[in-house]
């Protein structure tokens with residue numbers, strides 16, 4: 225191996241090894257993921273079609289910080305000299321009025337994971353202001369503007385192209401309202417500009433770019449259904465790995481064909497109870513072993529029979545399990561098999577779908593507050609049961625950072641619910657699924673886990 229390859233490998237290994245605050249070392253390399261390129265969405269449409277509102281709805285539904293918005297307006301050329309003096313003669317709706325090269329270079333930087341400064345454009349002075357807006361790289365970049373689908377170079381950057389298609393009378397009415405109120409213009413100028421430049425350029429450049437759109441949204445921001453579909457599609461595309469990026473405490477065990485094969489069996493509606501139990505047990509054992517890997521440990525050197533020194537570690541001592549009845553009980557054997565004599569408490573929670581959850585029964589080790597807790601439940605759906613169980617553990621004095629939630633299949637909704645409320649605990653799961661259905665069942669999921677595992681289903 226040459227030294228360059230060795231250095232690259234060593235750097236890679238270092239990046240994936242993190243030193244924890246207690247001085248111990250953990251290696252989450254098998255559960256973390258290398259950042260991917262961002263998902264770029266272009267949103268075009270005529271003036272005042274509601275592009276900004278559509279983008280804001282997408283951003284809020286995608287849960288904020290991972291999404292950045294880049295407005296094409298920020299890239300207008302600054303006007304000076306004769307152009308500024310004769311501003312009423314200037315066509316702001318022509319592709320040449322934008323500095324598209326600058327837009328492209330900013331997009332390229334963001335795409336490569338580097339922060340950029342995006343200019344600010346003042347619609348009153350027709351100039352870019354000195355100080356730009358710092359935009360950090362993100363998982364989703366939305367680039368919005370009248371002509372973002374016009375230039376092939378900008379279009380080619382996009383993973384999804386959206387055209388907001390709003391009736392032109394409505395757009396004109398909004399434009400008059402906006403330009404007179406927000407941009408300090410008089411109505412006659414607005415109408416003149418519209419007739420002379422805005423409408424002809426819409427017909428020449430903007431409307432023809434509609435054919436490049438993957439999705440056309442009639443009625444703009446009033447079209448909740450279209451926006452929901454867009455958000456759903458982005459979520460699917462972002463997939464599970466991105467959830468690990470938003471929530472650094474979510475760990476998905478690294479997938480192998482063995483693991484995919486076991487998932488295929490337990491998810492198959494035709495799998496017999498016997499096979500379901502066999503393969504669910506195998507997967508559970510893997511999740512438990514991975515989960516234990518997140519416990520703190522201390523270093524200990526030992527001597528081997530060859531007289532050599534082995535720099536080892538000692539397992540964490542004060543542990544306990546807590547299973548959520550019934551499904552969680554299926555994970556107890558694997559935990560006992562790995563941790564001899566471990567104490568296991570139980571919690572029974574009642575409630576269905578997205579309605580609330582009620583604590584029915586709990587029996588936990590008396591000294592649980594001084595233990596590391598492995599919470600067991602193979603299914604994380606809406607997250608309601610997990611939130612209830614974790615809240616109980618916290619009320620018993622268990623520090624949030626001492627809880628590791630072990631799980632087979634998690635829905636993104638459950639991960640959001642748990643991680644937003646409890647950012648310090650860890651979730652270890654074997655797969656993250658697409659979504660939930662209206663009955664809060666995980667999709668594609670594996671059906672009712674406990675019924676299949678304990679044989680209480682109708683088959």
Ligand SMILES: Nc1nc2c(ncn2[C@@H]2O[C@H](COP(=O)(O)OP(=O)(O)OP(=O)(O)O)[C@@H](O)[C@H]2O)c(=O)[nH]1
Nearest residue numbers: 270271272273274275276277316317347350370422
């Ligand atoms: N008069 C004037 N018009 C400008 C100037 N800069 C941009 N425009 C106009 O601003 C429009 C671009 O912004 P819009 O797409 O309408 O704005 P938006 O807020 O993104 O629109 P929606 O979000 O779709 O409602 C173009 O139609 C230009 O005519 C300027 O300096 N002076």
Ligand SMILES: O=P(O)(O)OC[C@H]1O[C@H](OP(=O)(O)OP(=O)(O)O)[C@H](O)[C@@H]1O
Nearest residue numbers: 549550551603604605606607608609674
């Ligand atoms: O994230 P949630 O939407 O709360 O759903 C997940 C819960 O649902 C399942 O239990 P269920 O209530 O079906 O009980 P069971 O284990 O007795 O089948 C599962 O084991 C979780 O405890």
Ligand SMILES: O=c1cc[nH]c(=O)[nH]1
Nearest residue numbers: 605665666671672673
């Ligand atoms: O899909 C689901 C959701 C909750 N509980 C299950 O067992 N399966």
